[in-house]
Amino acid sequence: MKRLPRLAFVFLLALVYRQLQAPPPKIPGTPGGPPVTSPRIRLKDGRHLAYHESGVPREQARYRIIFMHGFDSCRYDVLRVSPELARELGIYLLSFDRPGYGESDPHPARTEKSVALDIEQLADALELGPRFYLTGFSMGGEIMWSCLKYIPHRLSGVAILGPVGNFWWSGFPANVTLDAWNVQLAQDKWAVGVAHHAPWLTYWWNAQKLFPASSVIAFNPAIMSRADMALIPAFAYRTHTHQVRQQGEYESLHRDMMVGFGKWSWSPLELEDPFPGGEGKVHLWHGAEDLIVPVGMSRYIAQSLPWVRYHELPTAGHLFPMAEGMADVIVKSLLLGDD
Template sequence: MTTTVQTRDGRALEVHEEGDPQGLPVIVHHGTPMSGLPYAPHVELAREQGIRLIGYDRPGYGGSARAPGRVVADCVRDVADIADALDLERFATWGVSGGGPHALACAALCDGRRTATASLASVAPDEADGLDWLEGMGEENHVEFGKVLAGEEALRSYLEPEAEDVKNADPEQLAELMATLLGREDRAVLTGRFAAYMIECDRHGLGPGIDGWLDDDLAFAEPWDFDIAEIATPVLLLHGEDDRFVPVSHGRWLAERIPDVDARIHAADGHLTLLERRMREVNEWLLSHS
């Protein structure tokens, strides 16, 4: 079920609900670009495990209005507005890749309704001490984040043709566009139903244009407006050792600084494989900590 939530500042957020309507509400922060559309196997698991799965399109993606100049921590207000609109007395949350920082912002700043957080393959802050932010990333990400440093105009000029390529890709073309980002395990899962889901998500998220993608990238390079070290509630952190989108060094940096963290570094995983293989594990952890 897809609905629209009005934020406190008058923007529209598109929200996607699936799973068990009586289960634990879990708000999902999608990757970059992507969108909040649910993945069918995640919906099946949610029904089986007692999860009310709530995805939403971040501002500028899909059916959600843009919020120019947003920072990572701004998502906390949007999540609170979603929780208010859906009358949630409690909820857990998880985020993957570019959604990871937004989930961690909720861990640090959300009100007492949020019970537990899972971070899957999250990037670390751009100003992370002792971390070479780009080391180990595939060439596509090196180029993209080089454009971030060059400014919004340069980034927009780069992302617009990239978005058209992504939206028009079939599964084989999508794998080729991501070639330097895909290790062996990620290449193996980027087929069939999962590849079709990624294409559907990108087409929905990028349908209105590249503003959401652009604003995500700019936000990652700015202060996130919260302190990782002040997270006071449990966090599950998952990362794959063969991740070329967000190298495992990011996960290790975060794990060393989040106070109450259950860090699980999986040698057999990359980046995309976490969504394909680890959701039962994530749901079990969230249920046990909520």
């Protein structure tokens, strides 16, 4: 009888531990996992990256652009550059599933640096040459800063679109991060805080039903600006939505949050001009009415880094790259320097 309380305590701990553990990922191409339907490359560590090509054929291209998709997206959510502009300028677009999304293998040790190195290996595997252009949106936009830090020697230019900001990056004045923090819904403050301070709780926090978790994961319309709501019909083309989370929400969405809002050892404010000779440009775009990724941190970065060309769209929300003709404007600015 004396052992019963101890056994009950151990049993309770086991139950709690089980609740905190995410289910194993459903890895593409393995028994029980989704099928592999796209071309993939094999990285040095054995992982695979699935990719998608659009625009003109790679061998005929004058400009080669790698696009990095955002949160809860995949390789097919690429900038919709018009076929006319792609042919006129000779644009080749390469997009890929970030680890754990779509058909790219998960990467449990993923960091903000590892994704930049994945891009470099992808470019080499597809023989894109010594330099290429990059553009990234939302969470993919945040990783553009990592590319500027770790592989600047491979870049011809970069377009950063509505990038997620990490509220714990050093160098930002308290009022800037506080203002950005307070734009979020209360439930998102909790979800982001958990991802940063207690990443081991991220799966449970977003899977439990006791109280609201991430509003972005749940598609809460409260985070959509008026401009964003007008663009929702543009998502009718997304017949691939089922692929995005097919490996499990932990390996895609939750790990994305843990990396994006995790403990970085550096800040974008510490970066130096990657193109001191003027051989390339860094463009930063943000919608002033963005309710998903507050604009304040992008404004401050642009003010602090004079080599960043800043484009603030006064009436746009987070989804501005999907607006009719906007992809062409962004790409022409990146490749031709048009403002």
